Amino acid sequence: MPRRNTWSQHVTETSDALSLEPDVFTLDDPKKIAASLKASAERSERRKAPPFRSAMSMLTFYINRAGRTLPDERRHVLERAKVELRKLYGKAPRE
Numbered sequence: 001m002p003r004r005n006t007w008s009q010h011v012t013e014t015s016d017a018l019s020l021e022p023d024v025f026t027l028d029d030p031k032k033i034a035a036s037l038k039a040s041a042e043r044s045e046r047r048k049a050p051p052f053r054s055a056m057s058m059l060t061f062y063i064n065r066a067g068r069t070l071p072d073e074r075r076h077v078l079e080r081a082k083v084e085l086r087k088l089y090g091k092a093p094r095e
Helices: 007-014 030-043 051-069 074-087
Strands: none
Touching: 030 051, 030 074, 051 074
């Protein structure tokens, strides 16, 4: 019996979400994650929001969907990627 698709998978496949590099969220370097998300956002023709907002939304979406199953170490790397993404776009750090 085939596994039912989750709503998050449906959103990822059918929304105006970015086309990401494979395994981008498994990278260990926050700067590489941020650079990849930025490149994906800027070349995307499907996004409706500005590139920064699209890239940050995809990163936040991934973190939120992983929820409690996301190991602390991985969460830390992804939260650092948010900081690096803000730097790449010249946005002020969040307090």
